[in-house]
Amino acid sequence: MHVRDLNAGDILLFSPEEGSWISKAITWLTDAPVSHAAMTYQIPTKLVEETPPAVRIAEATMRFPGRTVHVMRLNKPIDDFKPVMDVAARYLNGEAPYAMNNLYLVGMLLIYKKFTPSDTTQKIILRILKRLTEKLLDAINQHKYPDKHPMVCSQFVFECYQEAGKAYQLSIKSGNLQSDNTRSSLLHKAFKHKRQQTLLGALQSEKATDEELAQELYKAMNDETLLASGTVSDELLDAIHDFAQTLHGVSQQVDLDKADPKQGIAILQAQSAMFVTPGDLLRHCPELRHIGDIKLK
Template structure:
């Protein structure tokens, strides 16, 4: 398949970025060969995506090299994708939620996935959550509030279709995170937890870069000799409460002292039932069909 074969509204799902541990960790957690989602915008060579610092339009040929792009298309005839393009344009024109990098997607996946991580993995997750909390806290301190809670790349594509009207609605059937396991997620365990101590007033900056954190996480998750104790540490559960508190502040435009961790957890729980991963768009969305792949060197 060639870039010129693309049509407006095609869903573009990217294989992991070469040498990116964040991409590898996302594919591991979702058990899917894709780690990023975008959408063809207006003309075949243009694509729109949720990526820092905001939703943007990019040249497809500049974003495709070195990655396999799985192309998905609505499986019913639609003459005009203007409603979907109009929604994307609204996000482009300043209505986009606060954009975080893919470490945010990774962090949310860790909260939603139904598993008990090993003690070593828990320690890395704790550092990732503190990093994300610090980034959201910066937004509160600088009064840079979004119109909505942060949204990941695949959720952006999904919302463009949902908000375009009934003819474009997508569904996710037996999504990976929902049907994954009978075990409880970290978020579910945090809901039942009473925070012992908040670190929000004393977040110590971790100098490790995002990719190194993801590398440590990936290696810990894949080391079968590191068995989980069956319990989640209070430090990690406290960190989830801290993250939830700043997320509530950002999404509701509140100062930190007025933000509530329980309400933040409620936001995350409500979002979890509608959360869409790049892998879901590839494997669990019956309204989309796979029409081919593009691979540019």
């Protein structure tokens, strides 16, 4: 398939970025060969994507090299994708959801995934959550609030279709994070946990880069002990409450002392039912069909 064969509104799912541990972690956590989602915008050579610092337009030929792009298209005939383009344009024109870096997607996957991480993995998840909490705390302290909850790349694409009207709406069936198994998610455990202490206001900056944290996480997750049953530390569950409190503060545009961790947990729970991964758009969306791949050197 060639770039010129793309239509407006085609959903583009990218294979992991070469050398990126964050991309590798996303594919491992979702058990899918894709780590990023974007959408063709108006003409075949343009794409729109949710990526820091905000939703942006990019040249397709600049974003494609070195990665396989799986192209998904609605499986019913629709001639006019203007409603989908209009939603994307609205996000572009100052109403974009709050953009976090790709480590945010990793953090959300870790919170929502039904698994019991090993002690080593828990320690790394703790550091990742502290990094994300610190970023949200910075937004609160600088009074830089978003118009909507933070949104990841695949959720942005999904929402563009959802908000365009009934004819365009997508659904996720038996999604990766919706699978019914005997394990509980970290979020579920945090919901039942009473916070022992908080580090908010005294967070120490993590010295490792986002990629270094993802590398440590990826290597720890490949340890066989990941699948062993065990307990989750109070410190990690406290960190989820800290993260939830800052998320509530950002989403409600209030200072930290007025933010409520329980309300933040409620936000995370509500989002979990609607959370869409790049892998879901590839494998678990019945309204989409895979029409081909593009691979540019």
